[in-house]
Amino acid sequence: MKIITIVFLNAVLKLTGRDTIKEVTFIQHELGGEYQDDKQSRLDILVKTQKGDFINVEIQLSNQHDMTKRTLYYWAKMYESQLVRGMGYSELRPTITINICNFTMFKNNKNYHSTYHLYEDRTLSRLMPEEDVLEIHFIEMNKFITLWHEEKLDALENILIRWLLLLGMVDGRKKKVYADIYRELEELAMKDENLRAAFDTWEEISQSPETILAYQSRLKYILDEEARYIDGINKGREQGKTEGIKEGLEQGRKQEQIELVKKLLQRHEPIEEIMGLLGLSREKIERIKSLNLHEE
Numbered sequence: 032m033k034i035i036t037i038v039f040l041n042a043v044l045k046l047t048g049r050d051t052i053k054e055v056t057f058i059q060h061e062l063g064g065e066y067q068d069d070k071q072s073r074l075d076i077l078v079k080t081q082k083g084d085f086i087n088v089e090i091q092l093s094n095q096h097d098m099t100k101r102t103l104y105y106w107a108k109m110y111e112s113q114l115v116r117g118m119g120y121s122e123l124r125p126t127i128t129i130n131i132c133n134f135t136m137f138k139n140n141k142n143y144h145s146t147y148h149l150y151e152d153r154t155l156s157r158l159m160p161e162e163d164v165l166e167i168h169f170i171e172m173n174k175f176i177t178l179w180h181e182e183k184l185d186a187l188e189n190i191l192i193r194w195l196l197l198l199g200m201v202d203g204r205k206k207k208v209y210a211d212i213y214r215e216l217e218e219l220a221m222k223d224e225n226l227r228a229a230f231d232t233w234e235e236i237s238q239s240p241e242t243i244l245a246y247q248s249r250l251k252y253i254l255d256e257e258a259r260y261i262d263g264i265n266k267g268r269e270q271g272k273t274e275g276i277k278e279g280l281e282q283g284r285k286q287e288q289i290e291l292v293k294k295l296l297q298r299h300e301p302i303e304e305i306m307g308l309l310g311l312s313r314e315k316i317e318r319i320k321s322l323n324l325h326e327e
Contacts, residue, residue, distance in 0.1 A: 033057075036078065038225045040086060042191040043129055043168060047146055054081040077109070083124040085109045090198075094134040102128050102167055110164070129168040131198065136169050143174035144191070172199050179212075186219055193219050193226050292319045 033055060040052050055078040076088040087105055091098060110126045130136075137145060147167040149158040157163060176199050178184050179192070186192045193216075200212045220227040288309065295305050302316050 035225065035229045036076070038190075039194050039229075040078075040088075040129075042194050043144075043170070044127070045191070046144065047148075047163075047166060049127075049166075050082070052080050055079065055086075058085075084127065085113070085124065086127045086129065088129045088131070090131045090133075092133045094132070098130065098132065098136060098169075102130055106165065106167065123164060125162060125164045125166065127166040127168070129170070131170045131172060133172045135173060136171055141174070143171050143178060145169045145171075170195065175199060186215065187222075190223075193223060194229070197226070197229055289319055292316055296320055 036057075037052050037055055040055070044052070058077045058079060075090050078086050080086065087109060089102075089105070095101075106126055106128050109128075110123065113123050113126075114120070145168070147165075147169075148163050149165050150156065151158070172195070175184075175192075175195050179186075179196065179199075184192050186196060196212050196216055196219075200216065216226070288311075292305060292309065292311070296316075296319075302313060305311065305316055306313060
């Protein structure tokens with residue numbers, strides 16, 4: 032798993048000319064349950080490189096229309112978490128987020144891989160050219176798959192294309208494996224031993240009941256969230272008011288927040304921790320706790 036992760040990260044970061052990653056340490060950092068009722072408010076993969084850089088890879092299947100702010104929030108949390116007592120700001124290391132999205136992020140950009148840094152508006156010079164502390168990647172899988180089917184991508188010449196084909200081979204919503212991509216990967220894997228290892232691992236875990244359960248549960252949650260979001264919009268349209276749309280969406284968010292508080296309380300998380308994580312007052316959390324006890 033470690034070698035596969037290192038190869039994939041180097042393939043992504045090659046675009047921005049970062050030094051080759053030789054070693055990573057996986058960091059456990061997530062919020063929420065594992066399967067049922069998992070709110071997916073978590074970092075899919077978080078690693079620390081041999082140089083101390085932090086890299087977060089998040090796979091996002093559903094467009095909740097908050098990806099940009101979500102990404103900046105996670106980046107800020109990772110960057111801030113490095114600072115400990117007695118440490119100077121100069122010691123803060125670059126923090127990188129890689130977002131793999133199964134939807135369109137940027138309609139006016141035909142590229143499937145976009146990167147962002149801190150620039151000066153007029154000269155376009157980087158704020159910290161010697162060491163970019165902020166780097167954000169967006170990989171739009173729908174654009175990637177379209178370009179591949181149009182034969183505009185060369186998997187032999189670009190290692191990242193090979194790895195994205197592995198990610199794009201399965202369409203969870205349609206419950207299908209793209210046979211043409213599968214055949215291409217089989218051929219490519221004969222020439223790329225790291226891809227071969229990843230391909231073999233994918234075939235192994237796809238046969239595991241536990242992995243299938245985890246994947247299906249996560250997909251079910253995402254599809255349910257999309258349905259709830261659309262229902263909120265439809266409700267507003269039926270009422271013929273823009274206000275109705277806002278009300279429906281807001282009600283959905285409040286209910287999600289209540290359910291998340293209940294889940295954290297069931298896990299005996301301290302109220303102070305919940306206050307910090309969700310930005311809620313003690314009174315509101317206590318009120319939800321009281322209601323939860325009555326329901327039980």
